[in-house]
Amino acid sequence: MYDAIYVKHEHRTVLPDLESAEHGVVMRFAPNPSGPLHIGHARAAVLNDAYVKQYGGRYILRIEDTDPKRVDPKAYEMVKEDIGWLGLGITETVTQSERLPLYYDLCRQLIEKGGAYVCTCDNEHFRELKQAKTACPCRDQPVEKNLNLWEKMLDHTLKEGEVTVRIRTDLNHPDPAMRDFPAFRILDTPPHPKVKAHVYPLMNFSVVADDHLLGVTHVIRGKDHIANTRRQRYIYDHFGWKVPVYRHYGRMGIEGVVLSTSQMRLGINEGKFTGWDDIRLGTLRALARRGISPDAVKNAVLAIGIGDTDISFSWDNLYAENKKIVDPVANRYFFVPDPVTAQIDGAKPHTAHAMLHPGDAARGTRTLAFEGTVLLPGREITPDVTMIRLKDLFNVKITWNGSIPTFSYAGDSLAEARATKAHIIQWLPGQESVHCTILTQEGEMSGACEPRVKEELGKVVQFERVGFVKIDAVDNDGVRAYFTHT
RNA sequence: GCUGCUAUAGUGUAGUCCGGCCAAUCAUGCGGGCCUUUCACGCCCGCGACUGGGGUUCGAAUCCCCAUAGCAGCACCA
Numbered sequence: 001m002y003d004a005i006y007v008k009h010e011h012r013t014v015l016p017d018l019e020s021a022e023h024g025v026v027m028r029f030a031p032n033p034s035g036p037l038h039i040g041h042a043r044a045a046v047l048n049d050a051y052v053k054q055y056g057g058r059y060i061l062r063i064e065d066t067d068p069k070r071v072d073p074k075a076y077e078m079v080k081e082d083i084g085w086l087g088l089g090i091t092e093t094v095t096q097s098e099r100l101p102l103y104y105d106l107c108r109q110l111i112e113k114g115g116a117y118v119c120t121c122d123n124e125h126f127r128e129l130k131q132a133k134t135a136c137p138c139r140d141q142p143v144e145k146n147l148n149l150w151e152k153m154l155d156h157t158l159k160e161g162e163v164t165v166r167i168r169t170d171l172n173h174p175d176p177a178m179r180d181f182p183a184f185r186i187l188d189t190p191p192h193p194k195v196k197a198h199v200y201p202l203m204n205f206s207v208v209a210d211d212h213l214l215g216v217t218h219v220i221r222g223k224d225h226i227a228n229t230r231r232q233r234y235i236y237d238h239f240g241w242k243v244p245v246y247r248h249y250g251r252m253g254i255e256g257v258v259l260s261t262s263q264m265r266l267g268i269n270e271g272k273f274t275g276w277d278d279i280r281l282g283t284l285r286a287l288a289r290r291g292i293s294p295d296a297v298k299n300a301v302l303a304i305g306i307g308d309t310d311i312s313f314s315w316d317n318l319y320a321e322n323k324k325i326v327d328p329v330a331n332r333y334f335f336v337p338d339p340v341t342a343q344i345d346g347a348k349p350h351t352a353h354a355m356l357h358p359g360d361a362a363r364g365t366r367t368l369a370f371e372g373t374v375l376l377p378g379r380e381i382t383p384d385v386t387m388i389r390l391k392d393l394f395n396v397k398i399t400w401n402g403s404i405p406t407f408s409y410a411g412d413s414l415a416e417a418r419a420t421k422a423h424i425i426q427w428l429p430g431q432e433s434v435h436c437t438i439l440t441q442e443g444e445m446s447g448a449c450e451p452r453v454k455e456e457l458g459k460v461v462q463f464e465r466v467g468f469v470k471i472d473a474v475d476n477d478g479v480r481a482y483f484t485h486t
Numbered sequence: 487g488c489u490g491c492u493a494u495a496g497u498g499u500a501g502u503c504c505g506g507c508c509a510a511u512c513a514u515g516c517g518g519g520c521c522u523u524u525c526a527c528g529c530c531c532g533c534g535a536c537u538g539g540g541g542u543u544c545g546a547a548u549c550c551c552c553a554u555a556g557c558a559g560c561a562c563c564a
Contacts, residue, residue: 011500011512032564067563123562131488131560164562175489177560185562203564223491227559230490250492251557303513304498310557314497320514327527334524359527391523414523424523464524486526 015050015305018218019245024057026217029088030207032064033075035261037082038282039254039297039313040222046301047220047249049088060214061093064207066200068192072265076194078276082284086294094214096206097195104154104199106209106239107165107184111146115238116183118149119164126164130179133171139180153186153199160188160198167205169234177227178234204228208235216244223248223308251310256441257282279482280441291460291470291484296322319485326460326468326484331356333366333456334391334426335438335463337447339375341430344396347372347409354392366452368392373430375448380425381405389417390427391464426464435478438469445483453479460484 018025027048031041052059061083065071076095083090110116119126119138129136150165152158165184173179183205186198201209207228211219219229229246236243258264259282267273277285287297299321304311332355349372353365370393380388383403387410389395395410395417410416417424428448436449453461454474462468469481 013500013512030564034564064564070563127561161562173489175560177489179560182562187562200562202562207564222558224558225564226491227489228564230559248491248558255497300498307492307499309492311498314514316496317498317514323526330526332524332526354523358522358524389523393523417523423525426524462524462526464526466524467526 015047015054015302018051018055018247021051021055021218021245025052025055026058026060026215027052027220028060028062028211028214028216029083029090030062030064031079032067032070033079034070034072035075035265036078036276036283036285037086038259038261038264038284039287039301040252040259040282041082042086042284042297043249043252043301043304044221045083045086045088046298047306049086050302051218051220053089057217058091058215059089060216061088061090062210062214063093063095063097064203065095065097065192065194066203066206068187068190068200071193073193078285085284085288086297094210095194096201096210097192097197099206099210100195100197100199100201102213103184103201103206103209107201107205108147108150110167110183110235110238111150111165112143113238114143114168115235116146116165116167117141118146118153119166119180120149120158120162123161123164130171130176133179135171136180139166139168153184156186156198158186160186162186167231167234167238169231175227175230178231181231183235204231205235208232208241211244212236212239212241218245218247220247220249220306222252223250247306248308249306250308252304252313253310254282254313255315279439289470289472290482291326291468292318292322293325296325315485322485323468327462328357328359330460330462330468331363331456332358332462332464333450333453334368334428335436335447335449335466335469336375336377336426336428336433337445337466338378339428339433339448340378340381341373342376342381342396342405342407343373343430344370345406345408347394350393352390352392366450368429368450369432370429371431375428375430375433377425377447380423385423387417387420387422389414389422389424391424393427395422436481437478438463438466438481438483439472440483449479453481 029045029048117138119136121136126136153163164182166180167183169178169180171179182202184199184201187200188198226248264281276283277289279286279290300318350370352368355365356363383400386398394412397408397410399406433448434451436447438445456471457474460468460470467486468484470484472482473480
């Protein structure tokens with residue numbers, strides 16, 4: 001009884017309900033194939049995906065490639081790879097460049113209905129008229145003339161820059177962005193990589209056409225589309241179509257990375273970045289390369305939700321999500337940064353058995369054989385340090401002669417090490433280790449790691465007292481890893 | 487400039503629609519402690535916010551107004 005009263009104060013952890021979704025939804029993710037997907041795309045993709053999963057229905061991937069200037073032929077494949085990595089429940093895929101005839105047909109219908117006209121005014125001139133809330137001469141020409149001009153567009157009698165199909169809206173609308181916005185234009189260059197065409201719809205037209213044709217019921221997109229939603233409503237009204245339910249979430253900035261595809265491309269071309277998966281980039285493939293799990297991205301994005309406030313995406317929150325996923329599965333190994341070789345006097349050969357995972361003994365151990373010398377992290381061996389414990393091995397006493405340390409065996413007792421507050425540090429057998437480079441977003445960390453790390457290629461492991469890393473490459477020179485997070 | 491949207495701790499978020507249970511949730515971060523053969527994980531304690539000002543009301547994070555700030559759009563991009 002009281003529970004019901006206090007329910008209001010519970011922390012809601014699921015996304016808010018969508019209206020009119022009780023009987024299932026049809027939603028879509030509609031990227032422009034100009035490059036691989038980044039975190040910004042992931043928000044749209046994951047949010048829509050989550051709602052489709054919640055209510056049931058179809059989830060359409062729609063490739064919006066109606067502007068040949070903004071199409072990178074390689075992006076079609078990259079987008080699909082990224083979606084596969086995210087594990088979205090896409091049920092069907094359509095590509096807009098393959099649907100041009102559908103748009104042409106609808107455009108003709110719209111012209112016949114008087115909802116659109118073919119404008120031959122100069123752009124600058126039209127813009128001035130628009131600002132002045134004045135109709136251009138083409139606006140009132142008869143349907144027949146519009147149809148005739150439309151034919152001339154299609155048969156290419158008219159050339160790029162000479163005509164624009166406009167949607168008839170309201171010239172007195174207080175927002176100039178709403179007034180008779182464009183729907184089609186001619187583009188001769190560059191050629192479209194997928195289709196031979198010269199008449200292309202603008203986003204507002206093709207989106208409405210497809211949302212209607214595909215039966216889209218709900219649209220979740222960024223608030224940069226709010227004005228488009230308003231414009232698109234005019235097209236729905238002209239056709240008498242049912243308008244989907246819209247939700248617009250706020251802008252998302254990300255600390256420290258560029259999200260603009262064109263900026264990233266520029267950086268890659270200039271050699272500033274190594275490629276689309278350069279770990280300094282916010283692309284999904286960069287995150288994957290660094291060992292971020294797709295589920296971590298999903299969880300982080302869902303936690304943000306669909307609020308319409310502008311937010312800044314925090315790496316901390318993503319890392320926390322990722323750690324929850326990766327910590328239980330990552331094997332533990334020793335990595336010694338800036339290694340120094342130390343001979344341990346008075347120590348007999350020992351064999352250390354260290355657990356692959358402290359919380360899962362069943363996973364077994366790794367074996368490290370001590371035969372007289374060890375590699376130690378140089379930074380930890382400073383003159384104020386007189387006793388250390390090599391983890392899973394034994395205690396070592398350090399005596400300093402000026403700045404020259406001498407290492408000697410000091411017993412196996414863990415209790416003793418604790419009593420002296422000796423640091424327990426990671427180490428490697430002097431006779432057996434492999435070179436290892438860890439690449440972080442800030443730079444490189446050089447050191448050595450256990451040979452067995454070579455078997456973890458492609459996986460995320462934890463270097464004890466260093467952090468989680470993804471093993472990116474293994475060769476004769478050693479191991480290259482990307483730093484994931486601490 | 488015009489049009490519109492938004493405003494809760496360092497970050498994200500719940501609560502705002504339908505005012506009282508909110509001395510404001512949860513997570514992350516940070517500080518401290520415990521546990522531990524990792525500076526990880528886990529556990530405990532703590533820090534930290536309703537943008538400002540008016541108004542309505544017995545009562546405002548919640549409703550109204552103004553201010554301020556941020557954002558978006560005003561493309562033959564999506």
